[in-house]
Amino acid sequence: xxxxxxxxxxxxxxxxxxxxxxxxxxxxxxxxxxxxxxxxxxxxxxxxxxxxxxxxxxxxxxxxxxxxxxxxxxxxxxxxxxxxxxxxxxxxxxxxxxxxxxxxxxxxxxxxxxxxxxxxxxxxxxxxxxxxxxxxxxxxxxxxxxxxxxxxxxxxxxxxxxxxxxxxxxxxxxxxxxxxxxxxxxx
Amino acid sequence: xxxxxxxxxxxxxxxxxxxxxxxxxxxxxxxxxxxxxxxxxxxxxxxxxxxxxxxxxxxxxxxxxxxxxxxxxxxxxxxxxxxxxxxxxxxxxxxxxxxxxxxxxxxxxxxxxxxxxxxxxxxxxxxxxxxxxxxxxxxxxxxxxxxxxxxxxxxxxxxxxxxxxxxxxxxxxxxxxxxxxxxxxxx
DNA sequence: CGGTGAGTGGGACAAATGTACCAAGGGGCG
DNA sequence: CGCCCCTTGGTACATTTGTCCCACTCACCG
Numbered sequence: 001x002x003x004x005x006x007x008x009x010x011x012x013x014x015x016x017x018x019x020x021x022x023x024x025x026x027x028x029x030x031x032x033x034x035x036x037x038x039x040x041x042x043x044x045x046x047x048x049x050x051x052x053x054x055x056x057x058x059x060x061x062x063x064x065x066x067x068x069x070x071x072x073x074x075x076x077x078x079x080x081x082x083x084x085x086x087x088x089x090x091x092x093x094x095x096x097x098x099x100x101x102x103x104x105x106x107x108x109x110x111x112x113x114x115x116x117x118x119x120x121x122x123x124x125x126x127x128x129x130x131x132x133x134x135x136x137x138x139x140x141x142x143x144x145x146x147x148x149x150x151x152x153x154x155x156x157x158x159x160x161x162x163x164x165x166x167x168x169x170x171x172x173x174x175x176x177x178x179x180x181x182x183x184x185x186x187x
Numbered sequence: 188x189x190x191x192x193x194x195x196x197x198x199x200x201x202x203x204x205x206x207x208x209x210x211x212x213x214x215x216x217x218x219x220x221x222x223x224x225x226x227x228x229x230x231x232x233x234x235x236x237x238x239x240x241x242x243x244x245x246x247x248x249x250x251x252x253x254x255x256x257x258x259x260x261x262x263x264x265x266x267x268x269x270x271x272x273x274x275x276x277x278x279x280x281x282x283x284x285x286x287x288x289x290x291x292x293x294x295x296x297x298x299x300x301x302x303x304x305x306x307x308x309x310x311x312x313x314x315x316x317x318x319x320x321x322x323x324x325x326x327x328x329x330x331x332x333x334x335x336x337x338x339x340x341x342x343x344x345x346x347x348x349x350x351x352x353x354x355x356x357x358x359x360x361x362x363x364x365x366x367x368x369x370x371x372x373x374x
Numbered sequence: 375c376g377g378t379g380a381g382t383g384g385g386a387c388a389a390a391t392g393t394a395c396c397a398a399g400g401g402g403c404g
Numbered sequence: 405c406g407c408c409c410c411t412t413g414g415t416a417c418a419t420t421t422g423t424c425c426c427a428c429t430c431a432c433c434g
Binding site: 028029034 | 380381382383384
C-alpha cells in the first residue's frame with residue numbers, strides 16, 4: 001500500500017499497476033494479487049491508509065499546539081513549518097490525498113473515508129481557531145480548511161523555492177489575523 | 188479534447204484511452220492518433236484547453252462584477268452562485284482542472300499552463316478584493332484563491348445537497364467580511 | 375516429528391491498449 | 405476537369421496489464 005502511494009505521488013494514478021507496485025515493494029507479482037482482491041481494492045486500501053495516517057498526524061500536531069496559547073503569528077509559523085516539512089519529506093502523501101478526494105466522487109466506498117478526513121480537518125480547525133481567539137470557530141473552520149488545502153494544492157501544482165516563507169506563511173498569518181480580529185471589532 | 192475532459196471527470200484520468208475518447212467523440216480510433224501524436228499529447232492538450240477556457244470564463248465574471256461596487260455579501264452571493272452553477276452544469280471541468288494541477292508537478296509542459304491559470308486566479312482575486320474594499324488586495328489574493336479552490340475541492344470530493352447555501356456562501360461571506368474589515372480597524 | 379496451511383515465486387493467458395499502416399474519400403486548386 | 409493532399413475508416417500487431425494457477429517453502433501445532 002505504501003508503494004502504491006509512492007507511485008501515485010511520483011507518476012500518477014495510472015502508473016499504479018500490479019507489476020509496478022510489486023517491484024517497488026520488493027515482492028513478486030502474485031504478492032499484490034494475493035493480498036488484494038483487485039487493483040481497485042489495492043488503490044482503495046492505499047487511499048484509506050493515507051487518509052487515516054493523515055488524520056492521526058494532524059491530531060497529534062493540533063492537540064499539541066492548541067493548549068499553548070500561541071499568537072496568530074505563531075500559529076501561522078507552526079502550521080507553515082509543518083506543511084512545508086511534509087511537502088519535503090513525503091510529497092507523494094498530499095498528492096495521494098488529493099487524488100483520494102477526486103476519486104471519492106466516483107467510488108462510493110471512498111466517500112466514507114473522505115468524509116472522515118474532512119470531518120477531522122474541520123474539527124481540528126475549529127479547535128485551533130478557538131485556541132487562537134476566534135469568536136466563531138465553527139464558522140471559521142471551513143474557511144481555514146479550504147484555505148490550507150488550497151495552499152497545499154498550489155504548492156503541489158507549482159513547487160517553488162521559498163514557498164513557505166513567501167507564500168504559505170504570509171497567507172496563513174493574514175488569514176488568521178483577520179479571522180481573529182473580529183472579536184476586537186465587536187468588543 | 189472535450190471528450191477527454193468528460194472522461195477525466197466521469198471515470199478518472201486512467202479511463203482516458205484512445206478508444207474511449209474516440210467512441211465518445213464519435214470518431215474512429217485512428218482519429219485520435221491522427222490528430223494527437225500520443226495519448227500523453229492528447230491529455231496535455233485537453234488540460235490546456237480546460238485551463239484556457241477557465242481563465243476566459245473567470246475573466247468575464249470578475250470583470251463584470253468588479254465595477255459594480257458590491258457589498259461583501261453580494262460578492263459572496265455572486266461567486267457562490269457562479270461556482271454552484273458550474274458544478275452543476277459541467278462538474279467534470281473542475282475535476283479536470285485539479286487533475287491538471289496534480290499532473291503539472293510531473294509534466295514540465297503543463298507547468299506553464301498551471302502557472303498561467305494560477306496567475307489569472309491571483310490577478311482576478313486581487314481585482315475583486317480591491318473592488319470589495321480590501322486594504323491590501325495583493326496580500327488577500329492568495330488567501331482568497333486558496334480558500335475558493337479548497338471549497339471547490341471539498342464539494343467535488345463530497346457532493347452534497349445545499350452546499351451552496353450551507354457551506355459555500357457562509358464561508359465566502361465570513362472570509363470576505365473579515366478580510367475587508369481590516370480597513371475599519373486601522374481607521 | 376509429520377502434516378497443514380498461510381504465504382511465496384514464477385509463469386501463463388486473455389483482454390485491453392498504444393501505435394502504425396493502408397486503402398478509400400472528397401474537396402479545393404491548378 | 406483532374407490531380408493532390410488532408411482526412412477518414414478500418415485493421416493489424418506488439419506490448420502492457422489484470423488475473424489466475426500451481427509448485428514450493430517453512431513455521432507452527434497436534
